[in-house]
Amino acid sequence: MYIRPFDPWKSRLCTCPFKYTLNVYTGCNHACVYCYITSYIPNAFQVRVKEGLLSKLERELRSFDRRNLIALSYSSDPYPTVERELGITRKVLELFKRHNVRCLILTKSDIFKRDIDILSELRCAVGVTVTTIDEGKARLLEPNAPIPKKRINALKKAKEAGIPVYARIDPIIPFYTWEDFGETLEALSFVSHITVSTLKLKPDSKRRMFAKFPDLMEKLWPLYEQGERMEGYYYLPRALRMQIMREAERKILERGITFGSCREGYHSFPSCDGSHLVPP
Numbered sequence: 572m573y574i575r576p577f578d579p580w581k582s583r584l585c586t587c588p589f590k591y592t593l594n595v596y597t598g599c600n601h602a603c604v605y606c607y608i609t610s611y612i613p614n615a616f617q618v619r620v621k622e623g624l625l626s627k628l629e630r631e632l633r634s635f636d637r638r639n640l641i642a643l644s645y646s647s648d649p650y651p652t653v654e655r656e657l658g659i660t661r662k663v664l665e666l667f668k669r670h671n672v673r674c675l676i677l678t679k680s681d682i683f684k685r686d687i688d689i690l691s692e693l694r695c696a697v698g699v700t701v702t703t704i705d706e707g708k709a710r711l712l713e714p715n716a717p718i719p720k721k722r723i724n725a726l727k728k729a730k731e732a733g734i735p736v737y738a739r740i741d742p743i744i745p746f747y748t749w750e751d752f753g754e755t756l757e758a759l760s761f762v763s764h765i766t767v768s769t770l771k772l773k774p775d776s777k778r779r780m781f782a783k784f785p786d787l788m789e790k791l792w793p794l795y796e797q798g799e800r801m802e803g804y805y806y807l808p809r810a811l812r813m814q815i816m817r818e819a820e821r822k823i824l825e826r827g828i829t830f831g832s833c834r835e836g837y838h839s840f841p842s843c844d845g846s847h848l849v850p851p
């Protein structure tokens with residue numbers, strides 16, 4: 572089955588409402604230094620096409636309950652660079668339209684701008700992840716993803732087309748992306764909902780962070796050493812995470828945007844993931 576219930580390893584910290592997920596591609600070439608899919612997908616930064624995806628999906632959608640929601644994509648990005656040429660996600664959206672599927676899109680690309688014609692006819696919400704508005708920092712963190720301004724401009728176009736839009740500022744990295752949080756938020760102030768989350772490291776993403784950001788990690792890692800180890804991830808100390816959550820929440824709510832947090836043990840309203848924006 573390509574459409575599967577979203578179940579992030581039964582994490583007790585996950586507060587997502589029930590939804591399904593579909594990964595259009597295997598792997599993702601955005602190659603974010605902090606990415607966690609590398610801990611369970613071999614050659615995770617190499618994008619592979621799934622054999623017979625569209626025909627199998629068509630069959631699965633025939634019996635899919637239209638009240639449910641499908642999220643694209645949580646173990647990849649629905650818009651890796653190759654999607655510009657291949658258009659497989661576009662074909663998936665056409666299938667969704669034919670079967671009247673509710674969907675939640677999340678990407679670190681601006682390619683979805685091409686699909687606004689279909690998205691505007693779907694029961695959907697579209698979100699982009701922007702870790703920082705600082706182009707130089709984003710290039711280092713997410714080397715193959717389009718720059719944040721392009722993602723944000725594409726999201727503005729989606730909003731103009733009447734599509735509900737949201738964003739993730741995730742991961743928040745102390746001494747790095749947290750420094751620009753105010754400006755990043757300002758650039759996203761037109762969205763309806765924002766989800767935030769602090770950097771959670773796995774052993775392999777920790778190694779990549781040390782290799783790429785040795786000076787930053789010299790300051791950052793001692794904090795993780797004082798922090799918690801939960802569900803296979805290194806977390807920042809709880810007091811610091813809660814301080815970041817409270818400050819982020821205050822700044823987001825001040826702008827009339829609703830607030831969500833992801834796997835922090837902190838609250839969210841009306842949903843953590845923006846799924847409340849998808850029309851019933």
Ligand code: SF4
Pocket residue numbers: 599600601602603605606607608646647648679713
């Ligand atoms: S966009 Fe997401 S899945 Fe792709 S490399 Fe970055 S963190 Fe990993």
